[in-house]
Amino acid sequence: xxxxxxxxxxxxxxxxxxxxxxxxxxxxxxxxxxxxxxxxxxxxxxxxxxxxxxxxxxxxxxxxxxxxxxxxxxxxxxxxxxxxxxxxxxxxxxxxxxxxxxxxxxxxxxxxxxxxxxxxxxxxxxxxxxxxxxxxxxxxxxxxxxxxxxxxxxxxxxxxxxxxxxxxxxxxxxxxxxxxxxxxxxxxxxxxxxxxxxxxxxxxxxxxxxxxxxxxxxxxxxxxxxxxxxxxxxxxxxxxxxxxxxxxxxxxxxxxxxxxxxxxxxxxxxxxxxxxxxxxxxxxxxxxxxxxxxxxxxxxxxxxxxxxxxxxxxxxxxxxxxxxxxxxxxxxxxxxxxxxxxxxxxxxxxxxxxxxxxxxxxxxxxxxxxxxxxxxxxxxxxxxxxxxxxxxxxxxxxxxxxxxxxxxxxxxxxxx
Ligand code: HEM
Numbered sequence: 001x002x003x004x005x006x007x008x009x010x011x012x013x014x015x016x017x018x019x020x021x022x023x024x025x026x027x028x029x030x031x032x033x034x035x036x037x038x039x040x041x042x043x044x045x046x047x048x049x050x051x052x053x054x055x056x057x058x059x060x061x062x063x064x065x066x067x068x069x070x071x072x073x074x075x076x077x078x079x080x081x082x083x084x085x086x087x088x089x090x091x092x093x094x095x096x097x098x099x100x101x102x103x104x105x106x107x108x109x110x111x112x113x114x115x116x117x118x119x120x121x122x123x124x125x126x127x128x129x130x131x132x133x134x135x136x137x138x139x140x141x142x143x144x145x146x147x148x149x150x151x152x153x154x155x156x157x158x159x160x161x162x163x164x165x166x167x168x169x170x171x172x173x174x175x176x177x178x179x180x181x182x183x184x185x186x187x188x189x190x191x192x193x194x195x196x197x198x199x200x201x202x203x204x205x206x207x208x209x210x211x212x213x214x215x216x217x218x219x220x221x222x223x224x225x226x227x228x229x230x231x232x233x234x235x236x237x238x239x240x241x242x243x244x245x246x247x248x249x250x251x252x253x254x255x256x257x258x259x260x261x262x263x264x265x266x267x268x269x270x271x272x273x274x275x276x277x278x279x280x281x282x283x284x285x286x287x288x289x290x291x292x293x294x295x296x297x298x299x300x301x302x303x304x305x306x307x308x309x310x311x312x313x314x315x316x317x318x319x320x321x322x323x324x325x326x327x328x329x330x331x332x333x334x335x336x337x338x339x340x341x342x343x344x345x346x347x348x349x350x351x352x353x354x355x356x357x358x359x360x361x362x363x364x365x366x367x368x369x370x371x372x373x374x375x376x377x378x379x380x381x382x383x384x385x386x387x388x389x390x391x392x393x394x395x396x397x398x399x400x401x402x403x404x405x406x407x408x409x410x411x412x413x414x415x416x
Contacts, residue, residue: 028316033145046115052136062136066134067101069309074312076160080326083105084329085328088156118324130310155344165273184308186277186291189277190258191302201271202271203241206226221270221362257298261288261289280390315317347396
């Protein structure tokens with residue numbers, strides 16, 4: 001039998017709010033979103049202070065944060081999905097196993113939670129921290145719009161990232177699918193002006209088995225670089241797999257500058273994907289020349305490209321949540337689905353049946369109060385701090401009603 005209009009409306013509201021999908025208007029990102037929201041604290045200054053202290057004792061964090069932002073934002077947008085611990089989350093996907101910098105994001109989150117609990121999202125922290133790290137490494141400082149919220153899902157199967165041996169065309173197709181132009185991509189790859197890679201990323205593809213041919217070396221790699229790599233850094237034994245190679249010259253490897261592009265002109269690019277930007281016939285070659293020769297200005301384009309990356313598919317307004325801990329979602333999707341069933345059953349919407357019961361029985365019987373909304377609010381508050389209540393209520397209802405067949409079937413269907 002069709003549900004009454006009011007029941008359907010209540011059902012929809014409960015479903016949407018329980019599932020965290022209620023819209024209430026998607027607020028946009030804005031500069032200074034946190035101004036006045038964290039007591040007397042200035043959120044951006046706090047983030048900057050913590051990043052500065054870290055960079056001072058560990059310059060590698062700059063590269064780690066840049067890579068983290070790329071791997072974060074390219075997969076379902078900048079939603080802190082990469083931070084979540086647990087089986088089969090984004091973090092566990094192969095390309096993310098070598099991502100670092102999580103500890104700094106967690107430390108910043110802890111500090112901000114102390115000062116204003118539940119206010120600053122982990123996704124905003126990632127973006128602010130990267131911005132500060134870039135500026136501390138000689139990059140241009142840029143304004144970051146904030147107000148991102150954290151996604152309630154994170155799945156390893158969503159992780160699709162380009163490969164280190166991709167051609168320029170393959171990489172451009174990937175970046176194109178995210179809305180980036182070819183120039184944007186060449187500028188973003190300029191992030192490889194800092195940081196390191198590992199021998200395993202080039203041993204097979206560039207040093208010892210180029211094009212699948214044994215003993216073949218990539219002719220697009222400067223021969224003296226290849227000789228040094230083979231002899232000293234990445235000898236052809238498994239034990240060298242995790243040895244480190246600087247992506248830029250050692251003297252510039254902690255500086256955000258355009259030397260990466262100059263290196264490509266001299267065939268010193270370390271990863272194939274880097275050197276491929278300068279391959280003969282590649283449409284990206286002219287961009288590399290322009291960036292290397294300052295015809296176009298890397299220092300101003302890099303922030304613009306990072307801002308574009310930082311605003312990919314963000315959640316704002318009432319979408320998602322502000323996590324208490326960056327690495328833990330408040331509720332897994334499945335728990336929320338079970339919660340929905342419990343909420344419905346508590347509200348008496350899923351049972352139906354008995355003739356004397358009716359929808360909205362309490363309407364007008366409790367002064368100006370809406371009984372169902374009050375119940376829903378209390379259930380929601382409790383679940384957000386104690387997910388075990390879901391199971392407890394389910395069991396309670398079962399023991400109370402001596403098997404409510406309809407709800408039980410629904411729960412089993414969702415949980416399966
Ligand atoms: C076609 C696109 C890209 C590919 C195939 C690629 C691939 C890689 C690989 C294989 C590494 C070395 C990982 C390791 O050995 O552990 C790396 C490092 C790095 N990537 Fe990319 N990357 C790409 C784009 C980007 C973008 C867009 C950014 C940032 C905006 C970025 C930032 C970095 C940084 C900073 C490092 C050094 C990390 C560190 O030192 O810890 N990459 N990348």
